Amino acid sequence: MSETGIGATVLRREDRRFISGRGNYVDDVNRPGQVYAHFVRSPHAHADVKSIDTTAAAAADGVVAVLTGADVAADGLGGLPVGWGITSQDGSPMIEPPWPIIAQDRVRYVGEAVAVVIAATRNQAKDAAELVAVDYNPLPAIISTQDSIKDGVPQVWDDAKHNICFDWGFGDADATNDAFAKASHVTTVDLVNQRLIPNAIEPRSSVADFDSSTGEMTLWCTSQGPHAVRLLLGAFVLQQPEHKFRVVSPDVGGGFGSKIYPYAEYATCCWAARRLGVPVKWTAERSESFLTDAHGRDHITKAELALDGDGRFLGLRVSTIANMGAYLSAFAPLIPTYLYATLFAGQYTTPAIFAEVKAVFTNTTPVDAYRGAGRPEATFMLERLIDAAAKEVGVDPVDIRRRNFIAPEAFPYQTPVALLYDSGNYGAALDKALELSDYAGFEARRKASEAAGKLRGIGISTPIEATGAAPSAIAGQLGARAGLYESAEIRFNATGNVTVFSGSHSHGQGHATSFAQVVSDKLGVPYENIEIVEGDTGRVQMGMGTFGSRSLSVGGSAIVKASEKIIEKGKKIAAHLLEASVDDIEFSGGNFAVKGTDKSVNIAEVAFTAYVPHNYPHFTGDPEADKNALEPGLDEQAFFDPLNFNFPYGAYVCEVEVDPDTGVTEVARFTAIDDVGNVINPMIVHGQIQGGVVQGIGQALLENGVYDQGSGQLLSGSYMDYTMPRADNVPNIDSDLTITPCPMNPLGVKGCGEMGTIGSPPAVINAIIDALSGYGVRHLDMPATPQRVWSAIREARPAA
């Protein structure tokens, strides 16, 4: 292993730029003559828009234009598209309501745009927005996920009876019911997976510039996948042809899923720039981010587990209501279906599984993928249910998991919920977690806490996740309206350095470093001679972007494929230079050598020869002589569409200390063992996992997107009320890895970006319930705030 190749801990080269304030974010992009957009947003959760008077705003200082939904309609713009279709159990398609980029006639959540003011400066746009007079007729709103399907509640869409977008079934209902009929014990839990608000450190932003002389639009926007934005906004909303539409997402400060989607504000900037002939810029304020970034989670679930007399799982039955918000965000239908119920087998051999998911509309901000996207909800359900079952049947939580693990020799393993698991050794990860966490020493630590007046608890979770969604053909059958490949181009320059163009996008994942490590390793080019280019449809050939922990396994594999093509061509050039047969050329460590000789040529010389082809196998026109002829240049492109998802897994152990007088929970220890297959850069992998664990602890203890149930006002709409995890909320996280290479891609890697967020919430909650078990507490909803923990203790404690 070289110091900068695969497996090396290389400091992230991009961090110098970021920590010295020299990143280039969308808000840093300024175009000559640009003007600023400010959106007028509905203060009502549900209302008819009776009229909008823009006269005073249009006459205000600096105002260029005030545009409303009527202008959107008049210009014939399309609505925001949905990228995945779901079919209900009765065979009917999901309800797909229109979503204009500015509301027309009716608003359906607080924060929905009703007008946009465009002015010379940001402050002029804001001041003029105050003058837009909107006359609303407020309507009753439905907010609660639970109540949304009840009779007589307000309806968000006329087509969606009982507010149901789709009612989806998955798995084998009959086999599952049979399993419950023969069970010796059934455990039931009712769970809430609360609404989360993403909170990327960089707010969303866009700048659009339209060149009327060429008809070319350039959009800079905070996206995790600029090619997808180009396709979706160009084709569905703006009618801006792809070949005349460039989308650039430069440095992006965190996404967590919320920056996948083609947002209305980006489209509005493009439309206004085209209409007004000036560049238009918008950057969200934090308050806007809270209201308009797609939210995450928001499930209500009843889950039942059937067990035999030995604590083995016979069947699993799950019924979930998933809140979509007021409109269907781009991938919203996918999250509580194929990214959720397909994970219900977990790491276990449960033979029969059935899931029912009702997706519902409410008068709230649309909900879509948020770090983990369906898999945290699945894992929380399963790992909480198993712990509850273990308590009920009197089996240790570790033992009940071991009894049901899929054995290491059973791979590839077909689950009853469609997925074919690639590889794994679940017992080994759990062993390592128990050892690293000193599980055996817990009782002594518990007694020490008890002596100090604290309640100590320990919780386990053994999560699995499916990353690098694939393959495109199967996804298409299941409702995907896009492909799931990734592309890469490796371009050698004449002087031997390399530019790599990847369709992935880095917004904190460290691609500039880890992708360069892959290329350095595969091609033997010094690490510092490799540049990674992403996030620009004008430079990068094609891309699907970054989501679902796919960058390395799919995007990295495309890079490997392209490097193989480079080597293949390089061998032919080297064979010519070395006057040998191509079959006798071996490539290793950057050198092409003739087998069994000391004759070799470095790849840099080969690249130089390819661009300065003086001594080169040129075409001559003679078919026989041209069999080994080559075009000049060393520049290869590849697409990779994996055969399957890959399945990282882990074993998490959380130890908490609860103060029974205040309900304050401290995460005392946290151990995360993950198996993400082969590792390119251990430091980046640990960083991803630890960041994910912190985000998961945030969900377990602190974060909650809360609406006023009557009025639909977002109550946790600022950092005064929406509590993000901070350094003092988390312990030093002990993370380590086991390595089971993935057979589904040439790097043998699995995704690591979401594991921490998926595995940690149930470990934390299981630990708190363990700590409170002396009081008979069996259930606690997230976030386990001091108030909730204190109340649970008070309610459970027998009256004194």
Add this chain to the structure above:
Amino acid sequence: MEIKGEYRIPAPRETVWQALNDADVLRECIPGCESLEKVSDTELTATVKAKVGPVSAKFSGAVTLEDLNPPESYRIAGEGKGGVAGFAKGGAVVHLADDGGETILTYEADAKVGGKIAQIGSRLIQGTARKLADQFFRNFAEKVAPGSTQGENAA
């Protein structure tokens, strides 16, 4: 949300009732009131400047007097739009009881907000509404019977 208060005003009930229906008195007593114009005996238009936590806004809208039961009780209700700050609406049911030539005024107020003012200041609404209601009735008692404010916010 329950906001209640009680004031003893050393003036006859009829005088207090007249004042409660006097636009000039109301204008002077509503905290932050910049204008109040009578449209009819029970309808007025108003502009009020208010601050909830970090959000300050000028609300313009209507004030209405409802459920009139002279000289005993009515409900005074207001609804205003504050531009991008959102909207606010609220009111108070006011009771007047005769007590030996003096008047005991009791009120029960409520408030609702929407938009940015709710997003940023939801936890502060109760306190702000309580403060504004108390200020209004304190101003009112002082106006009707100067030097009389022995009032107490009973909430």
